[in-house]
Amino acid sequence: FVSKISGLMIIYIYGEDTFRSRNYLTQQVERFKKERDPQNLNVVILDGQTDGDRIWGEILATPFLAEKRMVVIKNILSSKDAEVLESLAEGLKNKAIPENNVIIFYQGEHLGKSKVCQELAKTLAKEKWARHFELLVGAQLANWIKEETVQRGGAINIMAINFLAQNAGKDMWYLN
Numbered sequence: 001f002v003s004k005i006s007g008l009m010i011i012y013i014y015g016e017d018t019f020r021s022r023n024y025l026t027q028q029v030e031r032f033k034k035e036r037d038p039q040n041l042n043v044v045i046l047d048g049q050t051d052g053d054r055i056w057g058e059i060l061a062t063p064f065l066a067e068k069r070m071v072v073i074k075n076i077l078s079s080k081d082a083e084v085l086e087s088l089a090e091g092l093k094n095k096a097i098p099e100n101n102v103i104i105f106y107q108g109e110h111l112g113k114s115k116v117c118q119e120l121a122k123t124l125a126k127e128k129w130a131r132h133f134e135l136l137v138g139a140q141l142a143n144w145i146k147e148e149t150v151q152r153g154g155a156i157n158i159m160a161i162n163f164l165a166q167n168a169g170k171d172m173w174y175l176n
Contacts, residue, residue, distance in 0.1 A: 008099045010092070012124035014077075014107040015133030019172030024131060025072070025106050032070045032102065042069040048076035052084035056091070063100055070102045077117050077124075078109040085116040092123060135170040145175065 011028065013021050033040055041064045046055060055073060063069035079085060090096075097103055105124055111117050124130060136144050142161050149156040168175045 008095070008097055009102045009129060010097070010124070010127045011102065011104040012107070012127050012130040013104065013133070014121070014125070014130075016135045017133040017170075017172055018108040019176060020136075021106070021108060021131075021133040024133070025104065028104060029070065029072065032068075036068050037066050037070070039065065042066045043072070044070070045072040045074065047074055048079045049081075052081070052087050055084065056087065059091070059097055059101060059103060061101075062098070068100055068102055070104065072104040072106060074106045075109045076105060077107050077111045077121050079117075080112060080114070082114060082116055085112075085114070085120055089116060089120045089123065092120075136172070137170065138165075141165045141170075144172075148175075 013025050013028075015021055029043060029045075033043060037043055044058045044061075046058060050073075055076075058071045061069065076085070076088065107121070111121055125132070142165050145161050145164050146156060164175060
């Protein structure tokens with residue numbers, strides 16, 4: 001998230017590691033509220049199964065008593081509604097999203113198999129603020145365990161880190 005938002009901002013948060021991606025999404029929303037929307041009047045969170053008219057209504061709405069508005073759309077790329085997906089793809093292509101809105105596409109579920117889902121995912125992944133959360137393995141996972149333990153006020157030795165990394169596998173929710 002960038003504190004000085006100028007122009008259109010589209011954030012795409014995706015990947016297999018839903019624990020870290022969900023935390024990142026929460027951080028972005030909280031930061032936006034703190035810096036841009038302390039009254040909590042300009043953040044809307046929509047499920048990807050929401051109908052296209054409502055999604056576009058929220059995307060096109062103007063901010064209320066603020067200069068920016070945030071719209072979070074969760075798991076839209078799992079939708080089977082080709083019309084909504086095509087509409088979003090077309091809107092992105094034609095830059096139909098107002099610059100006074102921050103749009104976050106959060107994808108924590110598997111992508112739909114349709115061509116439009118795949119193409120929209122590729123388009124969003126090229127966005128400047130796209131963030132991919134791959135599953136952590138090996139040294140990355142061990143470092144995450146150590147950092148997370150310290151951040152929460154604890155201490156952990158290397159044997160415990162290795163035990164957790166080997167036995168919890170890639171399940172960050174379980175490790176949490």
